[in-house]
Structure formats: C-alpha cells, structure tokens
Amino acid sequence: MSPELEGTPAPVGTTVPESRLDPTASRAMAEYLFDRGWSDGLPVLPATQEVVEEFLLHTDRDPDEILAGLPQLDRHATVRDIALHAAMAGCRPEYLPVVLTAWEALSHERAARGGGWQSTSGPAPLVIVNGPIRHRLGVNSTGGVFGPGFRANMTIPRALGLTVRNGFGVVPQQLEQATQGIPGRWFHCVGEDEESSPWAPHSAETGVPAGQDAVSVVLTRTSEFIDNRSFRSAGELLEDIADTLQRRGPWIFRSSSAVLVLNPAHARALDDEGLSKQDVRQWLVEQAGHTEADLAAVGKALSDRPFGPFDPDHFHPAVTDATPASLPIVVAGSSNAAISMVVRVFSTWSGQSFPVH
C-alpha cells in the first residue's frame, strides 16, 4: 500500500453478520434498481431514509439547502437529495462532504449551470481533492490515479452522474445528447500527491490555503497522455507537453484549455532545473498554439468569428493565459514511469477551489 493510503479506514461491512448476507436477495435488489431505470449501467445500491440520515451526519450543511440545479429544466437538488445519490453510487457516508463540495464547485461553473450535461460533448467532471482528507477517505493520488481500483475515486464522481441522471432527469439519448460521450465520464476524481510535489498544491493557487481540505471540479472532455522517459532537459519535456496541448482536434473556441496532470517525476525534473509551476505555465502558454493558417488548414480558422479577422501568420495560443484557471497544473500518479496527462477542458474553468464541508 502506498504511504498515501495509510490510515485509510478498513472497509466496514453491513450491520448484518456475514453468515446472514444473502447473495440471491442482493442480485434481485440490483436487478430491481436497474429495472426502475435508476442506474448508470452499473449496479447501484438502494437508499433508504435511514441511510440518507447516516450520510447527513457527516456534513454541517442544512439538509434542505439547494446545492445544484438546472433552471432550464426546473430541477434542483438539495443536500439531502445529493446524499441519496451518493448512497446509491456506493459512496461511504464520510465521502458526502466531498460530493457536496463538488456540487458547490460545479454550481459556480457557467457550463454546468447551462447546457453542459445535455451537450453533444458529454463533458466529464474532473474532481480534484487536496488536503488531509485524501488520507482520511483513501482518495488515491499516486499509482493508477485515474483508476480504477479506489472506492472514493470511483464513487464520488459517480454520485455527480447519478444526480444528473436521476435528480435532473438528464438521461442519455433523451435530454442528454452526448455524441460519443467520454470514456469513464462519471469516474474522474484525483487526489493531488502534495507530498511528492515540489510545488505548492493546486488548491493553494485557486483559493484554499495549503493543508486545508479542498475540492475543485473542472468540466473536461477526454485525456491524452505524454509518455516521455527519455528527455534530457526541461526544454525537451516542455516541448513534448506543448505538442500535445496544442492539438487542433479539441480546439473549438478561441483557445483550447486543459488541465495538466504531471506525474511527480516530471514535476521534479522541471523543478530541478529551477522552474516553478508558474514558469512551466508561462512557457507552455507562450509556446503552445497554432497560426491562423494552421487552423485554416483543418477548417478551423478563427477569422470569421466576432473577434477576428487574423493574418495567416497570426499566432493563436492554445491556452488563453498563464493563470491557474486557464491551465491548472496538478501533480499526481506514480513516479514509476515518466507519464503525464493532458485533460481537455470543456469550455472554460472558473479557477476556484472550495473548502470541504
């Protein structure tokens, strides 16, 4: 077990003695819940009033506070509703504050309040967890950080998806119109490996002091890895990252933002050459991008947009500016290979982390 997960509470069973657990009844219950149309395609757990009350013991929020909603559908979710969705998703009761704070964060995102959940792009909320709560809940931030294998990382974002499906009624091929969707859409949750990072945590750059429990959520599309174990200088590594960052495929607006999830080896290599996180950001914003002619070559010229026109050799940066909102950088993953990830952002991110409660 990684040091990260020491102190993780041992899995608690049900209150029923093992000898009385009933596999037949469990299967029948799972099938019943599928038949009701309440599942995202994987088995869900039944939620009762007692279960919801047990979850609510872990938050100081008013159970009747409305924390999420889609005004255009006149659908809203209270703290109590979200506890129900978290229970069905397979969360442990103590995960609830992270799920609630994730919804608080999403409610600050214009794209999530608007048409994001109904969109053809089918965006995935990437939940980023900072602070000691990672250890208390067993939120993985090291090997295999994008999953699977860790209950908190899988069930916390799944609770968001079940809120969208059941709470808002945004069901695939009906009000949800994802063209192809995103692999693992409701399973994107990473802890930041603050202990292995040479830099200040992501949360400290986005509004919550280091050492405090924080959650931020970025609506993302899909991810592309950078596997570079052979670079000999920070410059080579940054060139490689920039090459991935500036892909024209995901470029649909004036720029094309991303979350950079650096594994600790890459982060340390950059730090060893004296680069701060902001230096890395600055370098990538300056170097990654395409000319108007490059974009025109794939039918994505920006000249006919309201902010145009542009000369053919005008350089469009891939990322709008060198801020943590436009290019969040998170350190996570194992150091066993120099592999990092570019996670494409859907629209724009507001750049805020929120204290967990």
Add this chain to the structure above:
Amino acid sequence: MTAGILDPTISSISRRGRPGEPAATTQAVAAPQVDSLRDKRVGLLENTKRNAAALLDAVGTVLAETDHVDLVRMTKPEFAMPLAADVVERIIRDCDVVVIGIGDCGSCSAAAVADGIALEQRGVPVAVLCTEAFEVTSRAMAALQGRPDFPVLLMPHPIANLTDGDLTERGQTLASRVRGHFLSPAA
C-alpha cells in the same frame, strides 16, 4: 421489501413526477390565430449558434418579400438557458409572431422548445426550428413542459457548415414551412 427505498428522481423539495413519465399535460394556451403574415412584425430570435442568425435572416428576407412583414432581429446570448424575463417582455411588446432557432445541439434544441412553449403561453405564436438530429431531445423537453404535442419544425442537420448559397436555399424552403405553420389552424 422495497417499500423503504427512496425514489432518486423525486427531490425532497418537489413532488413532481419522474422524468420520462408523461408530465401532467397542460392545456395548450391558444395563441391568437394568425390569418395572414402581411404587415406583421416577425421576430427572428437567434441563439448565437453558428449560422443561426444567417439562416433566420434568410427566412426573414423571403418573408419580407412575399408577405411584406417587418423583421425584428433579436439575440439570445445564452443558448442553453431560459429566456431572460426582459427579453420575453420585449418580444411580447415588439413582435406579433416569433421564429426561434437554431436548435442544433443538445442543450440549445431543448432550450428553444422551452422558450417556444413559454412564449406561446404568453400568447405569442412561435415557430421553433431544430435539426432532425435533436428531435428526441426536443420532444423530451416538450413532454417535460407538459406539451408533448408541441410542434417543432425539423430540418436536416448540420447547419454550422452551410455556405451562403446553402443558407439562401434553406431560407426559401423554410420560409414557406414557417408561413404554413403560422397560418395553419393548429399554430
């Protein structure tokens, strides 16, 4: 033993029905009958989607020639959201009928239908334009609003990459469908 299981589609704050089940069907508020478009003020409510303004303009240009309508061009800046109250008031004040579009994505098609139903309930005849690719989500929104029979004018998808020539051609076809829609007894 399923009696204690909570239904996740019912919020603790609302007692409305589950999505997917037929919503309580509301009586269609009869928007005033349109006998002729001649000299009417026709609102063109574009939603900022690529080519939406151009296509509505093409429709409007034809109607201006054939029916001598006055065009009122308006923009809905947030295509996924309900119409702002002041925009609704402006439409009621300035337009006799409204053409809404283009619903060519998941959220904007549903929102266009919701806007159409809201305006119709305020007595404004509407023509909502969506692409065929979003028929299901348009219908789902209509049902959610209690108007499963709400008419949506469907056209081939996509719109975003149509050329100026295509748009003019589309405008011709659509204008006669829009006229027919407004003049039919059901509109």
